[in-house]
Amino acid sequence: MSNEITIVEYLFKRLHQLGIRSVHGVPGDYNLVALDHLAPAGLNWVGNCNELNAGYAADGYARINGISALITTFGVGELSALAAVAGSYSERVPVVHIVGTPSTLSQKKGALLHHTLGNGDFSVFANMSRFISQVLVNLNNPDIAAREIDRALRACYVSSHPVYIALPTDMVLRKICAKGLESPLDLSLHPNDRETEDDVIANITKMIYSANNAVVLVDACAARHRVINEVHDFIDKSQLPAFSTPMSKGDIDETNPRFGGVYVGSVSRPDVKEAVEAADLIFSIGALKSDFNSGGFTYHTSTKRTIELHSDYTKIGHATYPDINMKSVLQRLLSSLDFHKIRHTESAKSNPPLLKNEEVEKSSSSEITHSWFWPHIGNWLQENDVVITETGTSNFGIIETRFPKGVTAISQVLWGSIGYSVGACQGAALAVKELSPSRRVILFVGDGSFQLTGNEVSTMIRHGLKPIIVIINNDGYTIERMIHGEDASYNDIQSWKHTNILETFGAKEGEFANYVVKTRKDVDALFKKGNEFSKANKIQLVELFMPKLDAPRALKITGKMSEKLNAKMEETVI
Template sequence: MADETTIVLYLFKRLHQLGIRSVHGVPGDYNLVALDNLPEAGLDWVGNCNELNAGYAADGYARIKGISALITTFGVGELSALAGVAGAYSERVPVVHIVGVPSTLSQKSGALLHHTLGNGDFSVFANMSRNISEVLVTLNDPTIAARDIDRALKACYISARPVYIALPTDMVLKKIPSRGLDTPIDLSLPINDVETETDVLESVTKIIYEANNAIILVDACAIRHRVVEEVRQLIDKSQLPAFATPMSKGAIDETNPRFGGVYIGDISRPDVKQAVESADLVISIGALKSDFNSGGFTYRTHTKTTIEFHSDHIKVGYATYPGIGMKSVLQKLLATLDFNKIRHSESAKSDPPALVNEEYGKFSGEEVTHSFFWPFIGKNWLQEKDVIITETGTANFGILETRFPKGVTSISQVLWGSIGYSVGACQGAALAVKESDPSRRVILIVGDGSFQLTAQEVSTMIRHGLKPIIVLINNDGYTIERMIHGEDASYNDIQSWKHTKILETFGAKEGEYENYVVKTRKEVEELFSKGNTFSKADKIQLVELFMPKLDAPRALKITGKMAEKLNAKTE
């Protein structure tokens, strides 16, 4: 009947309505019939090399598109994806995890099926996902399936966290009314209590007017909960100095003269540290004060002189206003603040840090050091609207020393910190860019150790005609671990690979890929130069960039020692 559809098509068409065009995952017998229906809903199947990579890729896709979908099979498939899904939960990334599960009849009878623990318990794997899912639903009742789908998808989008949807094999093609598809899912945020919000606005306005040298500190949840545009307007209209954190790199236009740099507590550059910590008011937006994001918990800001904006509460000094979301408050502030009343102090302004090669004399004059490379690419090679993915390790810390052109999107995993994340995330991000704005370059910077965990996903990039520039740092092992403990320990060593054979091995065709080997500063200057063929990024390219084994970015060296000390702490 025209007014009916199937449960699976209702779900897939809802994904399409949310802007998803490609679905990541790995096929398995409990999800195969569901996968047959993807084309009818206008969705493409990615087909990843394994479920862990698929989880990372869905994370990267969502950071570009705003939401993503991942399909795995019961037990063996879904468990393989969980580290990726947990990372999305930790980092506040909306991923819809759809799991094909055995039929409701098999579950009721406790059948001894493959992919089970052999004990008749079919809920055990869903329960494992419960604590890393904002909502968990099982579509085992056609009368409420549409409602459960809409509820889960809304929760995923608004909470910016994964949800888990179990789809039994005998429910896939069950008929349900299709009329719900005529009305888009209501993605509006909960409405703030009017009286409480008014009180917040009055308090915040008074404090801002009284401040002599306020600053704005932008963090990860400003990106995740979609207030980047409000933040941009606040910076432009108030003309207050604005600072990012490692997790919010790219959220602020770094060409804006009011951008002061990256604040990481005691790890910050001295001028940034002075500007933030001398402020008499910190307007903190979307704070996520994890160890690596806060310089090992070394923030020197004070609760009394801080206003914190969060997705579900506001803090003004020591007062907390639960249930008051920041988006509405920021929009009302932009509409009501008299920006002429906001005072500026010269001491609160922070000029961009000098991009200098700090350690030129430590290594030979020709070696490519971190202190040379990261400032260099920011000044000479990156371009507007680039998408740059950096791996947990040296790249995550090195990128902090790179000044971005306007419109650059930075993807990293500072909180969850799963080694190997960036390769999968690059595949997902590159696919999302191909769908939305193919003119953007996608750049992956990953270490040789991390690359070995998820290298297979380069195969998926080739399969889908994606064209990232992969900069593979060859520094002979797990440098981030060496900086924390065991500089020369064998457990931080890896087997050397022939990296320039990777693209060919994974099936890239002649003329559709390129390899480069870079060992000197002169070669960096020649290759990473605007306007050359390499920089056009018209094919997939891999650069093997050699760096000294024990060299590391300034911030990582300090953080490594802090982490080792924190790990050894007993009281």
């Protein structure tokens, strides 16, 4: 290896070493020279329809690949991506946001350049990203550029949060020492204080041995901070009933006989609610108790009887242990616990059957309802599918779907930006193509959400991706209707001809397929295992019609809770 390398080459080679193979973004004059060096570093340029879509796609790519990169241009480009990057920060997704900026000389002079506010302040946009980035670095000094790149990339991976890297145009080709590339990045966690961890292990062990019917509750940060293997080992060895949350849907193997369902506080199915809340110990891993993830803050569990493991602290009852990360704690528990001493009673049943909906059982209607569709679609899913659901009816409906082994679920329950899922589908499908092309990618998105980012289907076609896109046509923003304004005009949308979209975006004859599904018989005919549609060997779009005011059970309850909560907050302000 040469002793010197350009800053941009160093950066891109580091991305490649982290396992990134494709970079999302939109070209702009402040990043064009940098983009010339992607291919030589072994990176593929995606080229999205806009920066917001690119940010969503980078998020989806990272959830499959483990980390991703996004490149935008200064000002107009980076600001267009901000909502997506904020979502990745909120949801703990590691995205490297690289921004091409004007030259250091122009910035020093305060030049009146395009894409600026015309006031000579070149720091204002980076400052906007400061609060949604784990680390913000500016590669304006060649002497420390390599160290700053490594610092940012390590922070991105370890924290599972986005980072911001500013790359001025006159720094792109500046030479720096290449020696750092000879050693892989140190991605190890900071070790826990041994004495404190010993105390944590002793207290957890005592509580677990004393419990009669403990349960495991797995949440989003278990996957985000890469402890799912340890979680599965713990469930298998302890044989404790295990439950997930909406944000961790799919993280636990749902074919495991110890899987009990999805716990969403008072929004849970009655059997799940009873099993979790009757437990005398909750072993919580990676909790993120947001409103939609906790059933409107309706967890009825005792803090005194809860052990919480997090990425940067551990909580046992009312005692908090800062800087004690869950990976080390779980690994020590797996090696030190006598699992024969762990007991549980039948009051904490696992793997209950899906509830039968009385309305569905008695109804002879042919229309497709949420209560019928979501449990039904579980029979069609295959092992290792990637299932992406949109903020809205799909996010709540998928709770009722039992997954085969190895299914990965992607959703945005906390940030909740409508339109997210279409971009995320592109990124996820691309990562799947690179890593395991035999996996199917299935998107469920509402007609309202699709209108925000539907043009990203064009990028899917461009890169030969083959997702199954199910557009749920229920005539508008149904999730908003469930919260407020059932018949309000602001929840209405313009009707689109969805089955013309693939052809409009350039899909070639024979390389795509469209379907319209209006009845339960249509669903059964199309979503049939083994047929051509299910092979997913081309990009396919399904327009599936549901009643305008029909919604999943969980959304109906949560919608009313949200309306009441919003009303209370308004009363407090007044």
